[in-house]
Amino acid sequence: MDKHNEHLENLSEIRSLMERSSRFISLSGLSGVIAGIFAIMGSMAAYWYLGSHAVSEEVKAYYDNATTATGEINLDFYIFFFTDAFLVLIASLLAGTILTIRASKKKNHPTWGPTAKRLIINITIPLVSGGLFCLVLLYHGLVGLVAPATLVFYGLALLNASKYTLDDIRYLGICEIVLGLISSVYIGYGLIFWTIGFGLLHIIYGLVMYNKYEK
Amino acid sequence: MKNYIGDLNKAFESRIRLGIMSILMVNSWVDFGTMKEMLEITDGNLASHITALEKMDYVEVKKQFVGKKPNTSYSITKQGKKAFSEHLDALENLLKKRS
Numbered sequence: 328m329d330k331h332n333e334h335l336e337n338l339s340e341i342r343s344l345m346e347r348s349s350r351f352i353s354l355s356g357l358s359g360v361i362a363g364i365f366a367i368m369g370s371m372a373a374y375w376y377l378g379s380h381a382v383s384e385e386v387k388a389y390y391d392n393a394t395t396a397t398g399e400i401n402l403d404f405y406i407f408f409f410t411d412a413f414l415v416l417i418a419s420l421l422a423g424t425i426l427t428i429r430a431s432k433k434k435n436h437p438t439w440g441p442t443a444k445r446l447i448i449n450i451t452i453p454l455v456s457g458g459l460f461c462l463v464l465l466y467h468g469l470v471g472l473v474a475p476a477t478l479v480f481y482g483l484a485l486l487n488a489s490k491y492t493l494d495d496i497r498y499l500g501i502c503e504i505v506l507g508l509i510s511s512v513y514i515g516y517g518l519i520f521w522t523i524g525f526g527l528l529h530i531i532y533g534l535v536m537y538n539k540y541e542k
Numbered sequence: 543m544k545n546y547i548g549d550l551n552k553a554f555e556s557r558i559r560l561g562i563m564s565i566l567m568v569n570s571w572v573d574f575g576t577m578k579e580m581l582e583i584t585d586g587n588l589a590s591h592i593t594a595l596e597k598m599d600y601v602e603v604k605k606q607f608v609g610k611k612p613n614t615s616y617s618i619t620k621q622g623k624k625a626f627s628e629h630l631d632a633l634e635n636l637l638k639k640r641s
Contacts, residue, residue, distance in 0.1 A: 334633050337560055341630070344564040348572070348580050440576060441569065 351442040351492045353431030356541055358423035359533025365422070366525035369415035370518060376407050389518050390470040405465075415525075430541065446491040453484040474517030478507030478524045495539070499532045549632035551625055553598055558583060558591045563626045566601065566618035573615045592616060600625055 377389055380403065395401045431438040457480025461473045485500030503524050510520035554560050561581045565572055578588050595601040600622030604615045618626070 331637065334637055337557065338630075338633055338637070340557070341560055341564040344561050344580065345568045348565040348576075349568040437576070437579060441572070 349442065349491070351440075351446045353427060353434055353436045353438065354492050354496075354536075355423070355426035355430040356533045356536030356539075357430075358419075358426040359529045359536060361422040361426070361533075362419035363526045363529030363531075363533060365415050365418045366529060367522060367527075369411050370522040370526065372411055373408065373518060376411075380404075380407075389515075390473075393468075393470040442491065446488055449491055450484050450488040453480055453487055456480065457484070471514035471517060472511060474521045475507045475511035475514065478503050478510060478520065480507075481524075482507060493536070493540070495532075495536060499528060502528055549628065549635070551629040551632075553595070553600065554626065554629045556591065558587065559595060562588075562591060562595060562616075563600070563618065563622065566616060567623065567626060571604065571615040571617050573613055577616065595622070598622075598625075 373389070377392060380392070392404045393401055428438050457477060460480065461476050464470070464472050464476060482500045482503030482505075485496050485503060487500075489495075489497035489500060506520055506524045506528070510517055510524075513520075554563060558581060562577065565577060565580055574585075574588070577592075578585065581588065592601060592603075596603055598621075599619055602617045602619050604617070606613055606615075
C-alpha cells in the first residue's frame with residue numbers, strides 16, 4: 328500500500344511541477360480592480376467631453392460626433408478619445424505591473440522569467456491585431472464598431488492568455504467576447520458596453536481573484 | 543497478468559529526476575537557475591542528477607554566455623520524452639490496477 332501512495336504522490340507532484348513551470352501564476356487580482364476603476368474614470372471623462380463638446384443638438388450616438396455638422400472629420404473628437412483610451416491603458420498596465428511584482432515577491436515566485444515572457448507574447452499578438460483592425464475600421468469611417476471590436480479582441484487575447492496563466496482569466500475573456508458581440512449589434516451604446524466590459528467586469532474579476540488567491 | 547512494475551524506468555526513481563523531467567516535458571529550454579528555484583534544491587544536487595540524465599541521453603545540454611555570465615540550459619531529448627511518457631503510463635497502470 329505504501330508503494331501505491333508513493334506513486335500517487337509522485338504523479339501529483341509531476342502534475343504540479345508541469346503546471347508551475349509552464350504558467351505565470353502571480354498575476355495580481357487587485358490590478359484588475361484598479362484597471363477597472365481607471366476604465367470607469369476614462370469613460371466618465373468621455374461622457375463629460377460628449378456633454379460639453381457635442382457637435383450638434385440632435386446627435387444620437389456618441390460616435391456621431393466623429394464628424395462635424397458639415398460632414399467633415401472632427402479631429403478634436405479623435406484626439407480626445409485616443410488620449411483618453413491611451414491614458415487608461417498606460418495607467419492600468421503600470422498599476423498591474425507594480426502590483427504583480429509585489430504579489431510575486433510576497434509569494435517568493437520569480438517575477439520575470441520564461442513564463443512571464445510567454446504570457447506577454449501570447450497576449451500581445453491578439454491585442455495588436457485588434458488594435459490594427461480598429462485602425463482599419465476608423466479608416467473606413469466605421470467608428471461605431473471600434474468599441475465592440477476592442478472588447479472582442481481583448482476577450483480573445485485573455486482567452487489565449489489563459490493557457491499561460493491562471494485558468495480563471497478564461498471566463499473573463501469569454502464575458503468580454505459576448506459583451507463585444509452584443510454591443511456590435513447595439514452600436515450606439517458602445518460607450519456603455521465599454522464601461523461595463525473594461526470597468527465593471529475587471530472590478531468583479533479582480534475581487535474574485537483577490538479572494539481566491541491572495542487573501 | 544502483465545507485470546507493470548517492470549515497465550517503471552529505474553532512471554526516474556528519484557523524486558528530483560521526476561521533477562527535472564516534468565519541467566522539461568512542458569518547457570523547451572530551461573536554465574539551471576530556474577530549474578533550481580522550481581525544485582528548491584542545491585546546485586550540487588541538481589547538477590549530479592542532471593549529469594546522470596544527460597549520460598542516458600534523456601537530457602540535452604546547451605552552454606552559452608549571457609553577457610559575461612555563463613548560462614547552461616537544458617532540454618529534453620526525443621528518447622527522454624519517450625522514456626518519461628512510458629514511465630508515466632506505467633505509473634498510471636499500476637495505480638489503476640490497485641484501485
